[in-house]
Structures are given as C-alpha cells and as structure tokens.
Amino acid sequence: MNIKNIYQLYINSSGIETNSKKVKQGSIFIALKGKNFNGNQFSKEAISNGALLAIVDDKSISACEKIIIVDDTLFFLQELASYHRFQLRHIPIIAITGSNGKTTTKELIKVVLFQKYKKIHFTKDNFNNHIGIPLTILSMPKNAEISVIEIGANHEKEIEKMCSIIKPDYGYITSFGKAHLEGFQSVKGIIRGKLELYHFLKKNKKVVFVNGDDPIQLNESTGMNRYIFSEKKKSDIKIKYLWKESHLESILYIDNMKVCSPLVGNYNLHNIASAISIGIYFKVPIEKIKNAVEKYIPKNYRSQIINRKNMKIIIDCYNANPTSMIKSLTFFNNNIKGNKISILGDMLELGLYSNYEHEKIISFLEKSNINITFLIGEIFFNAKLKTSPKVRKFINKEKFINWIKKHPFQKIDYVLIKGSRKIALESIIDLI
Structure with missing residues (x-):
C-alpha cells in the first residue's frame, strides 16, 4: 500500500x-x-x-x-505529513524558530492574527520537534486560513528537515542564544542551525520577518524578500522600546501608539514587536493589534506573575539556557526594586559548556543586588566556584522543599523562578 x-x-x-x-x-x-x-x-x-x-x-x-x-515509522510519519502539506499548499504557513522566545512569540502572533482570521492553525503544547511537527501538520484542516508553526531543534540540519515538511511561506527567527549546546556543539553551530530557515525561504523566494536591531538577522537576510522592524529609520516598521522604564510590564511604541503588554521582562519586547509587525504585514487593523497584545496573559510558566501573600512571584520556568537565564536575571537585578530572591534550576543539554555556563551565572549572582538565590540541581550544586551566604545550593528539589518548609520566606517583595523544563520548578510555587 x-x-x-x-x-x-x-x-x-x-x-x-x-x-x-x-x-x-x-x-x-x-x-x-x-x-x-x-x-x-x-x-x-x-x-x-x-x-x-x-x-x-x-x-x-x-x-x-x-x-x-x-x-x-518515523520516516513514514514525516512523509505522510509532507503529502498532507502538499494537498493543502494553498494555506500560508508562518514558521517560528530561535533559541529563546519561540512559544511566546507564536502565541502573540496567534492572538494578533485572530483579530482578522477566525480559522488559524497553530502548534499546540510543545509539539515542535521532529515528531511533533509532522503531527501538527497532519492536524491542519483544509479550511484553515493561516498556520503558525513553531520549530524547535537541538542539532544542525534539523530545521532544514522540518522546513522540507512544513514548506513555510514566511519565517522569523526570534534569537540566537546558547540553547542545546550539547547538540549544536558551539554558538556558531547554533547560528548555522537557525539560519537553515533563511536558506529555505531564500531558495523558495518566500518572505522573512527580520528584527533589524539584531545584526545577525540583518546581515544574513541581505538579498532576501524581507520585512524589517527596528528602532532604526530604515525599516518597514519603526518601533521605540522603553527598555528602562518597564517594570512588571513591557512597553513600546509603534509610531505614536503606546502598547503596554502584561508580559513581564523587557527581554520580551522583541517578541511583542515581531507579533505587531507580522500583524501589520497581514493587514490586521492596528487598534485591534494593540488590543490583542495588551490582553494577552501568558501561561504555561512563561513570564507569568502570581500574587502570593504580600509578594509577587515571577514564573519563567518553562525552560532555561544560559542566554535566557542571564536575560531574566539582568532584568530582575536592574528593573525590580525591593527585597527579592531568585530560585534557579540547572540548565540542561549544555554538554562540555555546562560547568562554565553555570559558574558564570553564580558569578553574576554574587555581584548582583538580589538578596538571596537558591540554586537547585546537581550541576549548580557541584560547581567548584565558592559561594557566599547570598547563594545557597541544593542538590535536588526535594532537599530545597524540606528546607523551605522549615524556613518560610518573610518580608520578600519579589521571587523569580527559572530553570530547565525537566527540573519542573513550578511544583514549588505552592510552598512559597
């Protein structure tokens, strides 16, 4: 058969x-x-x-x-998905990849496009790998008006393979960061891997959305059919970011229109800007874009805020890598005022870079104005770097849970929780 x-x-x-x-x-x-x-x-x-x-x-x-x-069977699944995509080749697909912010950006794009399109197909949950993407494509109905597909990858040539199945008409790379270093081997390998999306789009004369303030995106998209958003004058969409003014929200301007998102962390500003720009490209009315962005409340432990007792808990523990970790900590250190603690879990899949990257985080914490940090996991625990009383280490989550039950937090204004998915730090929220 x-x-x-x-x-x-x-x-x-x-x-x-x-x-x-x-x-x-x-x-x-x-x-x-x-x-x-x-x-x-x-x-x-x-x-x-x-x-x-x-x-x-x-x-x-x-x-x-x-x-x-x-x-x-895996090859068969991918071939079946490719065949299905060919039958539905009239449906435009936007592919999103990058080291950080993929899911947040995909969700923002989805809510923005919903202001114009009522039948949107999109990646659900974490179905963004070599198995999840074919299943996502196979779930695409023939009456979909547009699709937004997230591509995850942990080694080179994976995005290339996924593009051959998805056959995207549009693409956007959120960032180039230190994620999955074990598989990519180096930062250069990460960049090469992400740019496989550009190679597909260029070869097939498709459209790429570009953050013009990212020199890698700007340089590598030269000669492509591109749509640029940037703080610079030479761009399709001119954006002004309020990096320093933002606190527990993200603020930017499109022309003279202020957009205030409940997404915590100024590191989300580019994610918001990309969704706005893509919405404008697809002719979604600007007021509807603003409304969609401002009403979007994150979930799934990504940039969420929970009010607990007299403190605010910033939950960003869906995943973590050195780039996203340092961005979160820098924001927490520089923009959040008051008594604050951070609870951090190991960053996984870093291979030979693991000890070095974890020690860099510890060095940052020692110099920061974060009152106390609790580090959870074997990698942080076994780091050879000496720590002061403001950095406390626990070999596993159970040890930390036993400690916190005996020493409940008092007079704390803010808590940041961040770690890799396998550490599942969301399970400690109810104990704080």
Whole structure:
C-alpha cells in the first residue's frame, strides 16, 4: 500500500495517534520508537482499542488487513505529513524558530492574527520537534486560513528537515542564544542551525520577518524578500522600546501608539514587536493589534506573575539556557526594586559548556543586588566556584522543599523562578 492509498485512509480516519492508550475509534496508530519505548509492541493493543490501521516497522510482526509494515515509522510519519502539506499548499504557513522566545512569540502572533482570521492553525503544547511537527501538520484542516508553526531543534540540519515538511511561506527567527549546546556543539553551530530557515525561504523566494536591531538577522537576510522592524529609520516598521522604564510590564511604541503588554521582562519586547509587525504585514487593523497584545496573559510558566501573600512571584520556568537565564536575571537585578530572591534550576543539554555556563551565572549572582538565590540541581550544586551566604545550593528539589518548609520566606517583595523544563520548578510555587 503506497503513501497515496494510506493518505486516503487517513483523510477518512479520526486522526493520527502514537500512543496506543489514547487511540480513538477509527484513528491510525503509528508505532514510533525511542530510547525507552517501542510502539511496535502495542500495535495489537491499538487495533483492539479501535484503531483503523496500525503502521509498524518491526518485520517480525505479521502484516494483515489492519497492520502495515514500513521500513521506518518515523520516516513514514514525516512523509505522510509532507503529502498532507502538499494537498493543502494553498494555506500560508508562518514558521517560528530561535533559541529563546519561540512559544511566546507564536502565541502573540496567534492572538494578533485572530483579530482578522477566525480559522488559524497553530502548534499546540510543545509539539515542535521532529515528531511533533509532522503531527501538527497532519492536524491542519483544509479550511484553515493561516498556520503558525513553531520549530524547535537541538542539532544542525534539523530545521532544514522540518522546513522540507512544513514548506513555510514566511519565517522569523526570534534569537540566537546558547540553547542545546550539547547538540549544536558551539554558538556558531547554533547560528548555522537557525539560519537553515533563511536558506529555505531564500531558495523558495518566500518572505522573512527580520528584527533589524539584531545584526545577525540583518546581515544574513541581505538579498532576501524581507520585512524589517527596528528602532532604526530604515525599516518597514519603526518601533521605540522603553527598555528602562518597564517594570512588571513591557512597553513600546509603534509610531505614536503606546502598547503596554502584561508580559513581564523587557527581554520580551522583541517578541511583542515581531507579533505587531507580522500583524501589520497581514493587514490586521492596528487598534485591534494593540488590543490583542495588551490582553494577552501568558501561561504555561512563561513570564507569568502570581500574587502570593504580600509578594509577587515571577514564573519563567518553562525552560532555561544560559542566554535566557542571564536575560531574566539582568532584568530582575536592574528593573525590580525591593527585597527579592531568585530560585534557579540547572540548565540542561549544555554538554562540555555546562560547568562554565553555570559558574558564570553564580558569578553574576554574587555581584548582583538580589538578596538571596537558591540554586537547585546537581550541576549548580557541584560547581567548584565558592559561594557566599547570598547563594545557597541544593542538590535536588526535594532537599530545597524540606528546607523551605522549615524556613518560610518573610518580608520578600519579589521571587523569580527559572530553570530547565525537566527540573519542573513550578511544583514549588505552592510552598512559597
């Protein structure tokens, strides 16, 4: 059975599922494999749970009417997504990638475009990798007016591969930062990886949105069909950022119109500006853009503010890398006045750079005006750099939880919580 025939079955199915326990009646189960799981083992369970079809790549499984064997199920999933995208090639897709701010930017773009388009398709949850992106594409309905797809990557050539599936018509790179250094090997590798989006857009004569105040974006997009937002005069959209004036909000001006976002942290200003610029490009009325941005309240532990007792908790713990960590701490140090503490978790996937980057954070904290910082995780705990009483280390979250139960915070105005996703620091919020 070829991809065209299976696609016809997919069109009439209730969707794709990779978890046998979540199979819906009439869905197609694709048996993916990972380090700790093998979906092939659950193909019969998927059928018994109502799957119309099970796609497997284990040759020891007997093929039958409801079980199809392919060479590689991940490759098949990606090919099916590519075929679906070709059928819906009339739907414009905006691809978003970058080291920091991808999801926040995607969400802002989504709420801005909702002011004009009512049928927007977009990446949900964290479906932004080599498995999540094909599943996202396959979820795109034929009546979608526009789509916003987030691309995550932890090594070179990954964005190139994802672009071959997504086939974006527009693209934007949020930033080039020290994320996934273990896979990219170096900052230069990170830049090369992110620029794979530019290469696709340039080759296919598509449009790139460019932050004109980022020299890498500006230089690398030369000769492309680009739409630039910047504080500089030579840009399509002129923006003025209020870097120093912002406190627990982000403020900027488009022409003479003030936009005040509840997103905490001036490091979010470029994310907001990109969404506004993309909205203007797609002819969303400017007043509606302003309204959408000002009403957008972040969630999923990204730049959120929670009022607890007499303190404000800034939660930015969906993920962390050296670039996003230092930006958050710099903002917290320079812009937030009062008694303040920070609770930081290990930054993961840094490879050989790990100890060096964690020690740089500790050095910053020692010189900062943050009253006390609690560092959680084995990497911070084992850092050889000596610390003063204003920096306290805990080898794991459980040790910190035991400590905080005995020593509740008092007379604290602000708390910043930030760490990598696997540390899951949001679980300590109720203890503060």
